[in-house]
Amino acid sequence: MEYRQVQPATALQPYIQCFGILEDNNLYGETKTFKIIADGCPGLIFQENPDSFLDKDRHKLPQLFIQGLTTSNSQKTTKGQYRNIGVYFRPDAIKSIFGIDANELTDGYIDLDDVVKNNLAEQLLGETQIDKRVKILSDFISRKIAANRYRQNxxxxxxxxxxxxxxxxxxxxxxxxxxxxxxxxxxxxxxxxxxxxxxxxxxxxxxxxxxxxxxxxxxxxxxxxxxxxxxxxxxxxxxxxxxxxASPKQFLSHANEQLPNFPEWEC
The missing domain is CATH 1.10.10.60 (Homeodomain-like)
Known part of the structure; x- marks a missing residue:
């Protein structure tokens, strides 16, 4: 499993902390469990493989979804290869980007298509280079901010x-x-x-x-x-x-944390 970060353009830094790329070849297809830790930040997640991750209730996650701020521990599972890119927002960014009240998404997620009709997933699938995917996401978010009458409070x-x-x-x-x-x-x-x-x-x-x-x-x-x-x-x-x-001792023993606040839980 590999994780790396890309910093946003200066104009987007009030809204975005970073872009994160998480991928794993997982050639043997074993099931892996990831802990979701309360982190105080929402995000926009794109899965190259729409069947990559399941939520805690074992429901398939959308290919492109907005993740609300997390306040308690949960988990996701995956099996096989995955290559995801996430936009990790500032705590107060959701309302000023998408125009929806942030508390509607707390501890949950929503398919981006249910918020705004778009072809963003198709654009991202059409590019394999990370820098081009980051630009596609940056341009999309910039357009949403410009079109939104609500500004950060x-x-x-x-x-x-x-x-x-x-x-x-x-x-x-x-x-x-x-x-x-x-x-x-x-x-x-x-x-x-x-x-x-x-x-x-x-x-x-x-x-x-x-x-x-x-x-x-x-x-x-x-x-x-x-x-x-x-x-x-x-x-x-x-x-x-x-x-x-988990307790601090259990966390140190079992958490393989490449992506902050999303550690693979190793038994």
Whole structure:
């Protein structure tokens, strides 16, 4: 299995984190299981082989689909060869690209054709070179942004930046700085991001701690828990299980993570 990233053009960086290419020859056709980990980001996924992946209920995924923000652990399975390319969006990009409320897709996915009629899959199948596929996707997203009357909400963007910067004042300070009530901030956050700012903050804290787990740059789980403002080690492990479906020890033992937050789970 191989994974690589391509950075978006400057004009698309407020909307796109990166393009990711995941492929596996899997010549022997064995079934593989992948964990889906809460990551706080939606995406647009293209499967060269439309039969590549099944969701947790063993339903075949569309060839080209929008994946909403994930808030809990799940899994997908695959058998045989696959070659996928994903557009990994910023947390608040769905509304300003596709014009749909982000909370409609939270923990789910939808065939792109059900959102907007297009021939994007055919265009992508007509090219095999990654740079040309990236350009096709970039041009499509640029056109969607230009045609969409809804723009990214600057207050939501500000709140996301503060949460990601390990804001010490908490959500109350953000509400005060934006002159928003708790209810107002939650409303615009759910529309633009898909979840409440409190849950988004929990996911960001978990992801920050997960980076230490991935890189094995921690001395103890207790120290890691306090470093990321968890009440104690037990609190951290409960959150870790909620977002990954495994303990930190199990994650280190079984996760082959080429694509961040989508590890192959090796038994």
């Amino acid at each position: 600057p207050k939501v963007a500000y709140a996301i930046a503060k949460i990601n910067s390990n804001n010490t004042g908490g959500l109350y300070k953000i509400q005060s700085e934006l002159n928003l009530s708790e209810r107002s901030l939650e409303r615009i956050f759910k529309t633009n991001v898909g979840i409440s700012p409190k849950l988004f903050s929990r996911i960001c804290r978990f992801q920050a701690a997960l980076d230490f787990i991935r890189n094995r740059t921690f001395n103890s789980l207790t120290e890691l828990a306090y470093q990321h403002s968890y009440a104690d080690q037990s609190h951290f492990i409960r959150e870790f299980r909620a977002f990954t479906g």
